[in-house]
Amino acid sequence: MNITVTLNGTVRTAEVRPDTTLFDFLREQGCYSVKCGCETSNCGLCTVHLDGHPVLSCSVLAVRADGHTIDTLEGLQEEAAAFGACLADEGAEQCGFCSPGLILSVLAMARELQNPTDDEIRHYLAGNLCRCTGYQGQLRAIRRYLTERKEASRA
């Protein structure tokens, strides 16, 4: 069946099977930032935005995205670069495999929560697993990113 989605700002129509996951569809569309880690809906690696909400693309069917807007890291380069710089400054990534999912979750959180506490940040990002960093560097990077974002919006 055919679906039409707005993917990273561009309208695309494609044929998909009823059981094609959004993850497989996005990879077929060339969005290689979207990665599959666990296939059990636990790791957060495949996170994308569906109508602005973070979802697990491994758990959503492509047919469910018909008529909706999808954003991946490829479409959010400017915001992603700003947070990516904070990750680098704080030494907050090692292998980097989880970064696309983490970045998408952090961008969603920054839009949804005003001035989150450390506990609220940890709670929001509990679905993004990282096997390398122990999360402390990520937390520092997120705090730095939120502060810089706030200062930039005041300027």
Add this chain to the structure above:
Amino acid sequence: MFTAERYVRPATLQEALELNRKRSSTILGGGCWLRLGRKRIGTLIDLSGLGLDQIEERDGWVRIGAMVSLRQLETSALLKERFGSLFADMTGHIVGVQFRECATFGGSVWGRFGFSDILTGLLALDCEVELAEAGRIPLRDFAARKADRDILAAVWVQLDGRKAVYHTVRNAGTDFPVLACAVSCGEGETAYRLSIGARPMKAVSLEVTPDTLETALDAVSFGTNLRAGAAYRRHLASVLANRGIRELEGEQA
């Protein structure tokens, strides 16, 4: 991962019910649990076009549609106003935000899973389920029934002044609970309603007072799995129940 030959998004609940009479058909809620299996599905029936994603107050009840996401439950202003942090406490530890954006309330209730935070919490309230064919029946009766070809449309939670709190113990923050316990108390009542889930069997509910609590818990069966042993679960049931009772006593004081 499952396979599916056809995909249908019905326009009415009745149409969905007719399609679901075939054994090869399957209802698509959030799909999070379904995707973990290898089911071969003939017709996948998507309920997302039926307007079942609303939480609304009607005639002394709150109606929660089956397609409401767990994230909606967690963040709903109406549920927070009516039940405090109960629904956020029931959902906040379930995997992560992006999972809760996908998983549906109906999927969790319909599954009647032993580990279900949602079923455990709801059993402490006065609830009815709305089924496409059978109509409205008490949640407690629904929980005891085996799955059939009916379709869950919504759960109705009565606004009768019953206060409830929810606690779990987990080995890791986003894991299934080792034990889940909801405690509630109706207005002017001296007895408490306990709902104990993740025993690891399906949640059960019972009426207790502080004096009868331990005897009542002795009559509840607890099991052993990789997360914990039966004796530890029995111990936790007492700890969490007492914690909940103290909290509710504090609210009443």
